[in-house]
Amino acid sequence: MSVSAPKMQGAEPKYQFICASAVLFPAFGMSKIGFAQKPNLIKFAPNIYRHTDMETVVSGIRPTGNLHLGNYYGAVTSFVKMQEEYNCLFFIADWHSLTTHPKPENIQSSVRTILAEYLACGIDPEKATIYIQSDVPETIELYLYLNMNTYIGELGRVTTFKEKARKQPDNVNAGLFTYPTLMAADILQHKAVKVPVGKDQEQNMEMARKCARRFNNIYGVEFFPEPQNFHYSQQAIKIPGLDGSGKMGKSEGNCIYLFEDAKTITKKVMRAVTDAGPQSPNSPKPEVIQNLFTLMEIASAADTYKYFDEKWNDCTLRYGDMKKQLAEDIVKTLSPIRERILEYSNNTELLDSIARRGAEKARESAAKTLKEVRQIIGFRTY
Numbered sequence: 001m002s003v004s005a006p007k008m009q010g011a012e013p014k015y016q017f018i019c020a021s022a023v024l025f026p027a028f029g030m031s032k033i034g035f036a037q038k039p040n041l042i043k044f045a046p047n048i049y050r051h052t053d054m055e056t057v058v059s060g061i062r063p064t065g066n067l068h069l070g071n072y073y074g075a076v077t078s079f080v081k082m083q084e085e086y087n088c089l090f091f092i093a094d095w096h097s098l099t100t101h102p103k104p105e106n107i108q109s110s111v112r113t114i115l116a117e118y119l120a121c122g123i124d125p126e127k128a129t130i131y132i133q134s135d136v137p138e139t140i141e142l143y144l145y146l147n148m149n150t151y152i153g154e155l156g157r158v159t160t161f162k163e164k165a166r167k168q169p170d171n172v173n174a175g176l177f178t179y180p181t182l183m184a185a186d187i188l189q190h191k192a193v194k195v196p197v198g199k200d201q202e203q204n205m206e207m208a209r210k211c212a213r214r215f216n217n218i219y220g221v222e223f224f225p226e227p228q229n230f231h232y233s234q235q236a237i238k239i240p241g242l243d244g245s246g247k248m249g250k251s252e253g254n255c256i257y258l259f260e261d262a263k264t265i266t267k268k269v270m271r272a273v274t275d276a277g278p279q280s281p282n283s284p285k286p287e288v289i290q291n292l293f294t295l296m297e298i299a300s301a302a303d304t305y306k307y308f309d310e311k312w313n314d315c316t317l318r319y320g321d322m323k324k325q326l327a328e329d330i331v332k333t334l335s336p337i338r339e340r341i342l343e344y345s346n347n348t349e350l351l352d353s354i355a356r357r358g359a360e361k362a363r364e365s366a367a368k369t370l371k372e373v374r375q376i377i378g379f380r381t382y
Helices: 069-082 096-100 104-121 138-148 152-156 159-167 179-188 199-219 262-270 287-299 302-313 319-345 348-377
Strands: 015-018 048-051 056-061 087-092 129-132 194-196 228-230
Touching: 056 069, 056 179, 069 087, 069 104, 069 194, 069 287, 069 319, 087 104, 087 348, 096 179, 104 129, 104 319, 104 348, 129 348, 138 179, 138 199, 138 348, 152 159, 152 199, 159 179, 159 199, 179 199, 199 228, 262 319, 287 302, 287 319, 302 319
Parallel strands: 056 087, 056 194, 087 129, 194 228
Antiparallel strands: 015 048
16 A cells, blocks of 8 residues: 655655554554554554655674674664654675674574564664665675775785684685675665764775765765764763673673563573672772772662762772672663563564565665666666
8 A cells, every 4th residue: 555745835855665564562662653552462553654765874783693682782772863853874794794604594584583683672663764785685786886996905815804804714705805885885775974883894894985975976876874983872882791791792602682571581690700898898890890880880780879979989889799790780771672582583473574674775775876876876776
């Protein structure tokens, strides 16, 4: 069913067609169109429009495993807020994952895992476009054109490539080498102006800007905007690991995953690395202890953090009490998310439906860009 945009006096309003999608979101505390109150009751909303005068934001995640607390506080909570203010496109980067040669039987399941967890965290397919990278073939054609304008020397200087090549010397493939241009295609096909990235992706973002700039210069056009690094909050949030290291990560094996139950989370937190305790009043906190307090500052109430900080300063802190409280606070946050993850994970038909609708919207955006790119280069359009 299609709907005509309403007429208004004066300037023509800009609208973007948004397809209907399953509504399972009253449990998230979001304002929806008033359907069932449980996440397992499926209803469909009518087609709606969104104003496209909002800035476009694009972000992708490789389907390499379950989301963890670092992903949640470091990115996903911002995505949930951003979808209210920006034209957001969030994609699952299954093409990018091919650099590590995943097994075919794992690709679909890994993609569905991320999709279910994104939805469970509150990303709303009526407010943001959620799609799977390989469902948008236009990306690969733009990737080809960008590669034609990108030089071997500059790709070889990318730090993330050099680090990967050092860690996996037997698998230094062309996909890994041209990773920045595929990332640029992901971004530029939607003419995104903002991209939420971590510090490790800043050089790839500079390559994306270079791709946009070079295309514009070669063909004498002002077509692609130069996308900027973007942090929704004033400061990027870095979630420390439980092993005393500076960052929570899957490869480090120091994560709390969103799908984990209360018993598993509590066990992990209680085993977090500590030391002998404060030795003198108001002393600086060692890194492993500061990491624990950083987690508490993010996951617990302000008065809880203040209470244990005072205990540190007067040398009466008992780590067991602090860890127990921290575990309770994390469980309180993650338990409803875990429940929704299970609901979504058990409904692959719904997940596939949401992915298809997301792909339709993403392809509409990418196809429009690609048609203009072909015209600019001098190719026939189709």
